[in-house]
Amino acid sequence: MSTTVETASAAARTAPAAVIVAIDGPSGTGKSSTSKAVAAQLGLSYLDTGAQYRAITWWMLNNGIDVQDAMEVATAAAKPVIVSGTDPGAPTITVDGEDASGPIRTQEVTSRVSAVSAVPEVRARITELQRSIAAAAEGGIVVEGRDIGTTVLPDADLKIFLTASPEARAARRSGEVRGSDLAATKEALIKRDAADSGRKTSPLAKADDAVEVDTTELTLPQVIECVVTLVEEKRAAK
Ligand SMILES: Nc1ncnc2c1ncn2[C@@H]1O[C@H](COP(=O)(O)OP(=O)(O)OP(=O)(O)O)[C@@H](O)[C@H]1O
Numbered sequence: 001m002s003t004t005v006e007t008a009s010a011a012a013r014t015a016p017a018a019v020i021v022a023i024d025g026p027s028g029t030g031k032s033s034t035s036k037a038v039a040a041q042l043g044l045s046y047l048d049t050g051a052q053y054r055a056i057t058w059w060m061l062n063n064g065i066d067v068q069d070a071m072e073v074a075t076a077a078a079k080p081v082i083v084s085g086t087d088p089g090a091p092t093i094t095v096d097g098e099d100a101s102g103p104i105r106t107q108e109v110t111s112r113v114s115a116v117s118a119v120p121e122v123r124a125r126i127t128e129l130q131r132s133i134a135a136a137a138e139g140g141i142v143v144e145g146r147d148i149g150t151t152v153l154p155d156a157d158l159k160i161f162l163t164a165s166p167e168a169r170a171a172r173r174s175g176e177v178r179g180s181d182l183a184a185t186k187e188a189l190i191k192r193d194a195a196d197s198g199r200k201t202s203p204l205a206k207a208d209d210a211v212e213v214d215t216t217e218l219t220l221p222q223v224i225e226c227v228v229t230l231v232e233e234k235r236a237a238k
């Protein structure tokens with residue numbers, strides 16, 4: 001046997017198995033914070049699918065598309081080039097080569113993204129992109145969103161569905177912006193979840209085989225530890 005083959009098989013024996021993890025849940029449940037930390041700790045790639053829906057929404061708004069007009073949105077859906085960087089330590093997102101990481105977090109994008117993400121042509125395009133990114137992540141990946149376990153990656157090795165009370169989620173979000181109105185934040189969050197859960201095409205939903213973790217009374221480090229343990233168990237069993 002050649003040295004190269006021996007080295008490759010030794011590496012295969014010691015490298016942890018590639019694992020695909022889907023983390024879904026309503027807004028403010030801790031998906032991004034948890035997914036990034038878990039991926040970084042376990043050496044996995046990370047994909048924020050919400051950022052992709054925000055990016056296409058931002059492009060629509062910048063290009064004069066009426067985002068309430070589903071036909072107009074559907075016709076434009078194939079146009080923007082969206083590229084996601086999957087390093088959990090420094091995730092990136094560009095649209096037509098331009099860094100979109102800041103602008104996609106504005107209130108305007110947040111209030112319009114549910115209308116754009118409900119359009120089937122948008123979902124088909126972004127779902128294809130997400131599957132290709134997951135397939136290219138050789139060491140494994142944590143993908144977070146609303147329909148990852150149900151639609152995008154139904155064969156994921158591990159599916160987690162994070163929840164938390166609306167009060168806890170609103171308090172977390174309000175804590176990010178000084179002087180923000182807690183009641184208004186809670187109302188906006190409930191409205192966005194209702195739109196995301198109520199759409200016809202791949203709504204926000206828990207997959208039947210997902211593990212539900214209620215984070216209301218848990219600190220972020222506790223949630224991360226819980227998910228890391230679940231991933232390690234899956235990896236060991238592969
Ligand atoms: N268990 C927790 N306890 C306290 N704060 C938390 C917890 N989990 C997350 N947070 C905080 O709540 C805020 C929202 O978290 P995060 O962005 O991870 O949620 P999300 O589910 O990805 O939200 P969205 O879907 O709206 O993007 C962040 O400020 C984060 O630090």
Ligand SMILES: Nc1ccn([C@@H]2O[C@H](COP(=O)(O)O)[C@@H](O)[C@H]2O)c(=O)n1
Nearest residue numbers: 049050051053113114117145146147196
């Ligand atoms: N898999 C997903 C992920 C997100 N969306 C839509 O994007 C919005 C923004 O998501 P954030 O996680 O960045 O808050 C979300 O409200 C959904 O409308 C989706 O449809 N599917």
